[in-house]
Amino acid sequence: MFPFTLEEFQARIANTKKKMEKRGIDVLLITDPANMNYLSGFNGWSFYVHQMLVLLIDEEQPIWLGRGMDANVAKQTTWLMHERIISYPDYFVQSREEHPMDFIGKVLSDIGQSNRSIGVEMDTYYYTAQAHHRLKEALPNATFVDATNLVNWVRIIKSEQEIHYMKQAGKIAAKAMYAGMNAIQAGARECDVVADIYHAQLSGTDEGGGDYPAIVPLLPAGIKTGAPHITWTDQRYPSEETVIIELAGCHQRYHAPLARTITIGKPQQRVSDVADIVVEGLNEVMAFIKPGVTCEQVEAVWQKTINRYGLKKESRLGYSTGLNYPPDWGEHTASLRKGDQTELKENMAFHVIPGMWYEDFGVEISESIRITKDSCELLADFPRQLLSNTSIDSAS
Amino acid sequence: MFPFTLEEFQARIANTKKKMEKRGIDVLLITDPANMNYLSGFNGWSFYVHQMLVLLIDEEQPIWLGRGMDANVAKQTTWLMHERIISYPDYFVQSREEHPMDFIGKVLSDIGQSNRSIGVEMDTYYYTAQAHHRLKEALPNATFVDATNLVNWVRIIKSEQEIHYMKQAGKIAAKAMYAGMNAIQAGARECDVVADIYHAQLSGTDEGGGDYPAIVPLLPAGIKTGAPHITWTDQRYPSEETVIIELAGCHQRYHAPLARTITIGKPQQRVSDVADIVVEGLNEVMAFIKPGVTCEQVEAVWQKTINRYGLKKESRLGYSTGLNYPPDWGEHTASLRKGDQTELKENMAFHVIPGMWYEDFGVEISESIRITKDSCELLADFPRQLLSNTSIDSAS
Incomplete structure (x- = not known):
């Protein structure tokens, strides 16, 4: 059913974690849709709203975070357990008051990641200036590290x-x-x-x-x-x-x-x-x-x-x-x-x-x-x- | 040749400037491709590299800033005079050292805009966290204002x-x-x-x-x-x-x-x-x-x-x-x-x-x-x- 074996996904995760370790990154927030797909299989036209894959250095499975109506896409296209798929309510979408990163920041806090070294893809299309600003506000004790293209460099050698x-x-x-x-x-x-x-x-x-x-x-x-x-x-x-x-x-x-x-x-x-x-x-x-x-x-x-x-x-x-x-x-x-x-x-x-x-x-x-x-x-x-x-x- | 008359483009510029005035914005940096098109006619698949349209409150014509090979797209699809089309060399593209916003910040300085109130579309797909970071570094004396959706709200009433x-x-x-x-x-x-x-x-x-x-x-x-x-x-x-x-x-x-x-x-x-x-x-x-x-x-x-x-x-x-x-x-x-x-x-x-x-x-x-x-x-x-x-x- 998936285009790649579970072993191949796990090898990709392992290779990414090696690079995270070298860079001192505990938590990698992946917003590039190709990188999300590469590590989890996630595949839908939902990158027009804020979403991400969270890779924790000390956990095996990433977490998918996105819009409510796209959680089913995550359930159907990724190898993740359903409890690793967390979605935000629709009123966060393109709102003038709420921002999805407020929600995502809270989830990261709730799971104990708020004071860690967090890698973000600073120059990825869908990681906007505002997304970064709101995430930093939601996680004032985190250390942010630029992880632009970290996963891209894993992708450069094809299987x-x-x-x-x-x-x-x-x-x-x-x-x-x-x-x-x-x-x-x-x-x-x-x-x-x-x-x-x-x-x-x-x-x-x-x-x-x-x-x-x-x-x-x-x-x-x-x-x-x-x-x-x-x-x-x-x-x-x-x-x-x-x-x-x-x-x-x-x-x-x-x-x-x-x-x-x-x-x-x-x-x-x-x-x-x-x-x-x-x-x-x-x-x-x-x-x-x-x-x-x-x-x-x-x-x-x-x-x-x-x-x-x-x-x-x-x-x-x-x-x-x-x-x-x-x-x-x-x-x-x-x-x-x-x-x-x-x-x-x-x-x-x-x-x-x-x-x-x-x-x-x-x-x-x-x-x-x-x-x-x-x-x-x-x-x-x-x-x-x-x-x-x-x-x-x-x-x- | 253009899909709209020059008068229509000028009315759009005038409506945008009214909103800039209300918000105290002197310089609007437009990175949303639809907004770039709306105000200038610019139309090409070049939004995968950093580019923008600069609208100065005190000048009639916007300035297009983008990649060298896309300057011809700007010349062929916009109503701008060719001297308003400024491009950066190709070594800025997806580089690990250079960033197009370093170049763009320098241009804005050179034309005397470095200490003004600058509106940026903080939550637009192609205005990345890194783009904002580099631009702020290049223009330390500017005041940045969030102008997300400013032009979009002009676009809401159709002609x-x-x-x-x-x-x-x-x-x-x-x-x-x-x-x-x-x-x-x-x-x-x-x-x-x-x-x-x-x-x-x-x-x-x-x-x-x-x-x-x-x-x-x-x-x-x-x-x-x-x-x-x-x-x-x-x-x-x-x-x-x-x-x-x-x-x-x-x-x-x-x-x-x-x-x-x-x-x-x-x-x-x-x-x-x-x-x-x-x-x-x-x-x-x-x-x-x-x-x-x-x-x-x-x-x-x-x-x-x-x-x-x-x-x-x-x-x-x-x-x-x-x-x-x-x-x-x-x-x-x-x-x-x-x-x-x-x-x-x-x-x-x-x-x-x-x-x-x-x-x-x-x-x-x-x-x-x-x-x-x-x-x-x-x-x-x-x-x-x-x-x-x-x-x-x-x-x-």
């Missing part, structure tokens, strides 16, 4: 089961990319292309259905290809256009992102020139990657390749990915960029995305990879080239 | 153009609900139903395409109908089942949410009993709603109706809705619940969602409404009843 889900996500990503590529043509509306992409992302394959990716498909066209995070419109494509598709397949909350650049009609010379360089850079990076090299060494291989052609890229070349929830499928741990000395290890996974963005155009051709014993392998199998919807056969 | 977009969203919601209802049948996989729903949500109608809703379609089945925020699986439906669909149509970021309960095979008696009471309660609430009544009076009508049948509902009956981004299409202002004395006014819009959730089943039948001059009108036209996929003709 065999996680890799299995990411490979399924990779199959879905390729299917969705074919759907998008086939739909992009002169006269089609951008929103109808997204509809086809989403259909493929969600129906998935016969072996495994699609889950919602943490980011919507992005498909900037024309001048907007220089603005990678712009979303679609209901405009129709002209007879000649460059379109970037960046999407992910997602299965059991595990992602495999993928980006390609697709042209309608004759490709612009500057687009095909940059695409050729990007593919060459990506090939060299993929050939270089193996356990033991660092993130910044990988990025240096990229820069060296594109510098030969007079190109530069200021933004990072990629990032660790895997389990996630909106608004980001990146793990916020290792980035492929200058200064990041994280050593690559087997079963890390990265989205290598050499996006080149200029004032009025852009090119993206990316790959999601798993670090293997001695090199790396692709999560999604899709032609690594500038594409048109007539350039390759659809496998969908 | 004619906004209502127009919400009605388009309502058409899309109805179309998506038909798609879901038609796809739900014994043997179908949940993920394939979601694929059909998403296709309808995104393709929209000939008059207007679909935008991504702030919440994914939720379609708990069986025992999970008591856990409303649980998401789908790739399991197949059995021959008899209750399924709840909660979804929204979205157009130009404006939402019209809609929920229905659908049965496969013979409906359970308890489900049809509760559905009848919910429909009666909803009818009485709709007949009561008009400008001048308060949110808690609306909720009292609901409670009185269901109490006659021995039912109670602890959670709120609904909330203001409209423009939004993930993770919530609710506006975080008025809620239909006890204690909320917000008076209804023309062109407010609510999602009235009388969800009844029990340990092992639930029923949801909701409506999105606009308050009219003397009553209310529906945003989405869909049969208000317990449904099966053979109970009504599809209009899709």
